[in-house]
Amino acid sequence: MSVDLPPFQWLLDQHRDDVYRFLVATVGVQEADDCFQETFMAALRAYPRLGDASNLRSWLLTIAHRKAIDSARSRARQPMAVADVPDAAAPAASEVDERLWQAVRTLPDKQRGAVLLHYVSDLAHAQVARILECSEEAARRSAHEGIKKLRQEWQP
Amino acid sequence: MTDIETALRRQVPDEEAAARAAEVVIRRAAEAGLIDVAYAAVDTPFGRMLVAVTDRGLVRVTFPETPEEAVLVGLARHLSPRILRDARRTDAVRRELDEYFEGKRRRFSVAVDWSLVHGFHRRVLDHTVRIPFGQVSTYRDLAVQAGSPLASRAAGNALATNPIPLVVPCHRVLRTGGALGGYGGGLDRKRFLLQLEGAMTATLP
Numbered sequence: 147m148s149v150d151l152p153p154f155q156w157l158l159d160q161h162r163d164d165v166y167r168f169l170v171a172t173v174g175v176q177e178a179d180d181c182f183q184e185t186f187m188a189a190l191r192a193y194p195r196l197g198d199a200s201n202l203r204s205w206l207l208t209i210a211h212r213k214a215i216d217s218a219r220s221r222a223r224q225p226m227a228v229a230d231v232p233d234a235a236a237p238a239a240s241e242v243d244e245r246l247w248q249a250v251r252t253l254p255d256k257q258r259g260a261v262l263l264h265y266v267s268d269l270a271h272a273q274v275a276r277i278l279e280c281s282e283e284a285a286r287r288s289a290h291e292g293i294k295k296l297r298q299e300w301q302p
Numbered sequence: 303m304t305d306i307e308t309a310l311r312r313q314v315p316d317e318e319a320a321a322r323a324a325e326v327v328i329r330r331a332a333e334a335g336l337i338d339v340a341y342a343a344v345d346t347p348f349g350r351m352l353v354a355v356t357d358r359g360l361v362r363v364t365f366p367e368t369p370e371e372a373v374l375v376g377l378a379r380h381l382s383p384r385i386l387r388d389a390r391r392t393d394a395v396r397r398e399l400d401e402y403f404e405g406k407r408r409r410f411s412v413a414v415d416w417s418l419v420h421g422f423h424r425r426v427l428d429h430t431v432r433i434p435f436g437q438v439s440t441y442r443d444l445a446v447q448a449g450s451p452l453a454s455r456a457a458g459n460a461l462a463t464n465p466i467p468l469v470v471p472c473h474r475v476l477r478t479g480g481a482l483g484g485y486g487g488g489l490d491r492k493r494f495l496l497q498l499e500g501a502m503t504a505t506l507p
Contacts, residue, residue, distance in 0.1 A: 151383035153374040166320035186327040265310035
């Protein structure tokens with residue numbers, strides 16, 4: 147018995163902001179567009195065979211999470227310009243945030259996923275666990291460790 | 303809640319960038335042949351109508367009162383859930399409908415996808431699509447042509463549920479004797495279309 151899947155356009159309409167936000171947080175503005183394309187193209191390819199339509203947002207974020215990891219890996223293999231060091235003068239709020247996001251991007255995959263899916267995408271640890279393919283306890287621990295590490299690197 | 307948690311949560315989504323990226327997805331999906339059903343709105347004298355096309359042709363046309371949501375859910379269930387709003391794919395149909403309403407087109411050249419019509423209904427609509435611009439037929443004639451002379455009422459049902467009105471011109475079918483009969487889009491529109499085509503003079507009902 148196949149499930150009734152909503153028209154794919156609705157997934158794009160309803161979840162594009164969430165997926166985009168998650169990707170900007172995970173891979174940065176530069177890479178977010180590419181990852182977004184990869185995510186929705188992969189989703190569209192697989193969509194007719196999807197057996198469960200009960201949590202499409204989570205499904206899309208799962209794909210986005212994997213595409214973000216792929217993107218980070220391929221970028222790591224390419225030479226990259228060294229980012230400018232911010233002035234010692236009091237940084238603007240956006241710069242403060244930018245340093246936070248840079249710190250987020252240095253976290254190991256699992257911690258970064260756990261932190262962003264829970265705090266940016268607002269998923270419960272149990273849902274995060276399904277995306278990261280680990281136990282709920284492990285997802286909670288990864289998020290906790292991730293935040294702890296961020297606190298060492300970043301002050302508001 | 304720590305300051306870090308607050309900072310993470312306050313990240314604002316860039317809705318414009320997301321909307322632009324979504325449009326690129328549609329373009330790329332079209333290029334990759336991954337859109338099974340493309341749909342778009344068309345502005346007509348009746349209001350905003352919706353048209354849907356597949357690789358085979360025009361599969362659905364709806365009047366403004368039909369809720370878009372229900373139409374799309376039906377298409378997802380009966381054809382494929384790979385449905386996207388793609389104005390480009392529907393350009394040809396939209397242009398022909400514009401020309402038709404401007405009185406500049408007497409025949410539609412777009413292909414028709416009959417996937418949503420079966421059996422007797424299909425036979426009735428097969429004959430309906432051949433009624434020329436400006437001419438009319440009757441429920442009884444169509445029943446005869448479809449191979450069931452006694453099935454005028456069933457022929458009426460086939461026309462009432464025509465998924466591709468205008469292009470499959472069910473408005474050109476009247477009751478024997480010339481009464482208007484029914485129309486899925488309402489009798490005012492049937493009258494409007496027959497007048498547009500010059501098939502109805504002021505003396506007809």
